[in-house]
Amino acid sequence: MGEEPVRRRRGRPSGGGAAAEDQREAFLDAAEQLFVSRGYRATTIEVIAREAGYSRGSVYRHFPTRDSLVEALIQRTTRRHMLGILDRLPKDAKPLDVITESLVIVASELNRDPLVRSISDQTDERTVAMMLANNAELHRLVETWMSAMVEADAGATLRPGLRAKDLGLFLIATSMSLLLGVIPGSEDPATTRRYLDVFFLPAVAAQFPPASPVFTTGETSE
CATH class of the missing domain: 1.10.10.60 (Homeodomain-like)
Structure with missing residues (x-):
């Protein structure tokens, strides 16, 4: 042929x-x-x-290689989910709200995407998360996105002095934890939001809610 x-x-x-x-x-x-x-x-x-x-x-x-095709496919799928965030949020949504909802979507929707599920179910369970974590292009995209967020926020909701590069790396690290299922119950959007309120926001937000219970009874019993 x-x-x-x-x-x-x-x-x-x-x-x-x-x-x-x-x-x-x-x-x-x-x-x-x-x-x-x-x-x-x-x-x-x-x-x-x-x-x-x-x-x-x-x-x-x-x-x-086949792996390079799979990496490109996972990156495309991830970007598709992330772009959908803007369609769901009010036009006047704060950058911090966009970042938070991005993580909720990673935890509750990306993990359930038929493509990601197919790959995860038939390979090492770390494959999808590690491909994303090690993808240089994704790191560049996230850093560029965080630069725009920090500039648009102008210190209104994000922690003063926070660098876009550091915020991007922290966002990716948190996403990997959610994708790997390290955080119990994170497939539930409400649990993920409580987790982010208590543990993620204090690291990146100028103001954040007081600590409150994250996991309901029985969620961490396994």
């Missing part, structure tokens, strides 16, 4: 070949659909290429 596209699916443009970004997205779309429907272990690069309508060599030009 040659290296040029051999067929098209799902409305991809026909003709003299897709742009590189379109081709890359086609592979990610196919991989996501297959990981969810067939399972992570049963989905090979060859199967992904066939589903997308390209040769296996075309996949490797964008993703040298």
Whole structure:
């Protein structure tokens, strides 16, 4: 089989070949659909290429290894969830509210995403969290996002003197704890918000609520 596209699916443009970004997205779309429907272990690069309508060599030009494809897919899924935050919050939401809700979504929704669940269930349980924790591009994105948050806040709700880089790293570290299930009951949004009020906000907020019970009876009994 040659290296040029051999067929098209799902409305991809026909003709003299897709742009590189379109081709890359086609592979990610196919991989996501297959990981969810067939399972992570049963989905090979060859199967992904066939589903997308390209040769296996075309996949490797964008993703040298299967792990690099999975990392890109997890990053895309994470970004999709995070972008959805702005659609749920009032337009006048404070930066601190946006940060808090981001962590709630990581804990209660990202963990339940069909793609993340498929990968987590069929690999080392640390895989998704570690891929995110070690992803340099994600670190850059979060730091850029935190820089915008700190600038927009102008000291109104965030702790004075807080650096965007430090805030970004702390946000990622907290997210990893939530993804790994280290915090009992964190799949429940109410529990996560109580946890953030008591332990996260004192580290980053100019003002924060007084300490109160976080876990209900029985949540930490395991």
